Amino acid sequence: xxxxxxxxxxxxxxxxxxxxxxxxxxxxxxxxxxxxxxxxxxxxxxxxxxxxxxxxxxxxxxxxxxxxxxxxxxxxxxxxxxxxxxxxxxxxxxxxxxxxxxxxxxxxxxxxxxxxxxxxxxxxxxxxxxxxxxxxxxxxxxxxxxxxxxxxxxxxxxxxxxxxxxxxxxxxxxxxxxxxxxxxxxxxxxxxxxxxxxxxxxxxxxxxxxxxxxxxxxxxxxxxxxxxxxxxxxxxxxxxxxxxxxxxxxxxxxxxxxxxxxxxxxxxxxxxxxxxxxxxxxxxxxxxxxxxxxxxxxxxxxxxxxxxxxxxxxxxxxxxxxxxxxxxxxxxxxxxxxxxxxxxxxxxxxxxxxxxxxxxxxxxxxxxxxxxxxxxxxxxxxxxxxxxxxxxxxxxxxxxxxxxxxxxxxxxxxxxxxxxx
Numbered sequence: 001x002x003x004x005x006x007x008x009x010x011x012x013x014x015x016x017x018x019x020x021x022x023x024x025x026x027x028x029x030x031x032x033x034x035x036x037x038x039x040x041x042x043x044x045x046x047x048x049x050x051x052x053x054x055x056x057x058x059x060x061x062x063x064x065x066x067x068x069x070x071x072x073x074x075x076x077x078x079x080x081x082x083x084x085x086x087x088x089x090x091x092x093x094x095x096x097x098x099x100x101x102x103x104x105x106x107x108x109x110x111x112x113x114x115x116x117x118x119x120x121x122x123x124x125x126x127x128x129x130x131x132x133x134x135x136x137x138x139x140x141x142x143x144x145x146x147x148x149x150x151x152x153x154x155x156x157x158x159x160x161x162x163x164x165x166x167x168x169x170x171x172x173x174x175x176x177x178x179x180x181x182x183x184x185x186x187x188x189x190x191x192x193x194x195x196x197x198x199x200x201x202x203x204x205x206x207x208x209x210x211x212x213x214x215x216x217x218x219x220x221x222x223x224x225x226x227x228x229x230x231x232x233x234x235x236x237x238x239x240x241x242x243x244x245x246x247x248x249x250x251x252x253x254x255x256x257x258x259x260x261x262x263x264x265x266x267x268x269x270x271x272x273x274x275x276x277x278x279x280x281x282x283x284x285x286x287x288x289x290x291x292x293x294x295x296x297x298x299x300x301x302x303x304x305x306x307x308x309x310x311x312x313x314x315x316x317x318x319x320x321x322x323x324x325x326x327x328x329x330x331x332x333x334x335x336x337x338x339x340x341x342x343x344x345x346x347x348x349x350x351x352x353x354x355x356x357x358x359x360x361x362x363x364x365x366x367x368x369x370x371x372x373x374x375x376x377x378x379x380x381x382x383x384x385x386x387x388x389x390x391x392x393x394x395x396x397x398x399x400x401x402x403x404x405x406x407x408x409x410x411x412x413x414x415x416x417x418x419x420x421x
């Protein structure tokens with residue numbers, strides 16, 4: 001069964017793209033007020049169902065329109081089978097899903113909404129963002145690709161529809177609302193094979209209350225006009241200790257989706273080359289508060305800056321507290337991680353930092369992160385930021401949070417992700 005044990009814990013500063021140089025912090029740095037954190041906007045995209053809106057959703061029309069773009073995914077593992085969901089990206093048969101759905105798969109089978117079954121091959125996987133792309137073999141000519149929206153336009157309270165394969169029940173649709181945006185969610189994503197290997201995944205997720213369960217992983221989250229705004233990937237569940245030893249994990253109305261803008265970036269790289277590059281700032285972080293302009297805010301305190309890194313070139317210093325990125329509040333190391341991961345390497349980001357009681361804006365250009373060959377087991381600090389979790393001695397992982405010395409997950413929730421095994 002593909003699972004990812006959740007947390008709201010470590011930080012890894014990563015995204016995808018190419019690198020360029022950065023601006024240094026000097027006397028010409030722009031003063032900033034942390035009392036004024038702005039908002040973002042974006043352009044319009046194609047609307048599959050024009051007669052439906054968040055205020056008056058026509059879920060029957062939306063479901064009828066989008067269901068043909070959703071697939072059920074079955075994988076054969078060394079120790080059994082597992083199931084998940086996916087969404088059709090193009091006429092060539094590329095399908096987007098979660099990495100933890102197909103990781104460790106010996107074979108992949110995709111079932112279309114009309115019941116036709118096709119073999120598929122894995123095009124590329126990205127454990128850092130828990131995304132993967134598979135491609136149908138001998139894809140039919142009548143595929144119905146989904147319309148990808150713009151997750152930067154999603155608003156809290158808007159109506160959403162999740163479609164997928166929960167518990168093996170294909171073509172299941174559930175509705176709800178966006179409960180929160182930019183929710184920092186850290187997970188340890190175990191692969192389907194049950195090998196025990198895991199990768200830290202940190203996402204500023206879209207939180208939803210639509211019911212999603214094991215098997216929904218990799219399926220699309222639609223807005224009321226039929227655009228994909230996210231990829232459902234995880235749920236929070238109460239731990240068995242709090243529910244009783246015989247209790248089973250399931251939806252409690254706390255679901256999380258990977259924003260589609262991040263999914264578009266990573267999937268396009270996977271289709272092109274089979275791999276995805278990631279960006280980083282080059283800092284170690286802990287949660288902290290800082291006061292400037294008469295306002296106290298939560299942020300991410302810089303404990304160390306890697307020499308020659310984007311943060312170093314931008315003039316970020318040890319002791320700085322980063323409280324916003326691109327004008328959006330970043331209340332902690334996980335949040336900052338999620339925001340950076342949502343960018344491509346080479347993007348210029350504006351960091352609002354507090355230093356010596358004053359707030360300053362500084363531009364930094366994210367650079368390509370050099371990945372390690374293997375992942376670090378849960379509970380250890382990876383000097384390249386793959387895990388970012390604290391090791392048994394409470395040390396820090398590069399681009400990660402400081403460990404608490406326990407090597408354990410402090411999250412009060414036991415989280416349950418993935419497909420039905």
